[in-house]
Amino acid sequence: MGLYADQILPRAINLALRGGEFAGPRARAAAGLDGEVLEIGFGSGLNIPYYPAGLKRVLAVDPAAAGRRLAAGRAASCAVLIEYVGSDAEALPVADASVDQVLSTWTLCTIPDAMRALGEVRRVLRPGGAFRFVEHGRAPDQGVARLQQLLTPVQRRAFGGCHLDRRIDQLVAAAGLELTRLDTYYMKGPRALGYTFEGVAIRP
Numbered sequence: 001m002g003l004y005a006d007q008i009l010p011r012a013i014n015l016a017l018r019g020g021e022f023a024g025p026r027a028r029a030a031a032g033l034d035g036e037v038l039e040i041g042f043g044s045g046l047n048i049p050y051y052p053a054g055l056k057r058v059l060a061v062d063p064a065a066a067g068r069r070l071a072a073g074r075a076a077s078c079a080v081l082i083e084y085v086g087s088d089a090e091a092l093p094v095a096d097a098s099v100d101q102v103l104s105t106w107t108l109c110t111i112p113d114a115m116r117a118l119g120e121v122r123r124v125l126r127p128g129g130a131f132r133f134v135e136h137g138r139a140p141d142q143g144v145a146r147l148q149q150l151l152t153p154v155q156r157r158a159f160g161g162c163h164l165d166r167r168i169d170q171l172v173a174a175a176g177l178e179l180t181r182l183d184t185y186y187m188k189g190p191r192a193l194g195y196t197f198e199g200v201a202i203r204p
Helices: 003-016 020-031 065-076 114-124 142-158 168-174
Strands: 036-040 057-061 081-086 099-105 125-136 178-186 195-202
Touching: 003 065, 020 099, 020 125, 020 195, 036 114, 099 114, 114 125, 114 168, 125 168, 168 178, 168 195
Parallel strands: 036 057, 036 099, 057 081, 099 125
Antiparallel strands: 125 195, 178 195
């Protein structure tokens, strides 16, 4: 991982995705968490303020060292135990069927092999465990989708591999997770950047 991806980009994401319109989706995604939770794309800990108090532990996965430093203050003020367990969502260092919930917010777009990562999510979830997510991806409007495809090569270079055109719902279902709730909508701002998939999927 180069200097830009490890040091500069995490700081830019911390500024861009905190508070404001992102607070509601983060709060909804975290509201149902309980037991042992694994969070992929932990980053600077922007979900920490929304963790329910009753969580046993959060296992954090993120590749950027700067993200850990940015998260330190939030983690120190959190009553929930947070433990870093790895850096690669495509190869989670966690036992099969060992966590109750997995949380991901604006993360699947940047993982090189999102299907492999979702396969890992399914593997580590206990039967009946939930994958809770908020992700941006491919819009249903053809004009917006075409623009997303055009912009994705530039977006990937500038924002740590971020894909604008992934069909998040299809990827989640293809990984063998059962979608039990899915809301889709445009967030404020450029439509090519803001089409959002927010939902819950269960490991059968």
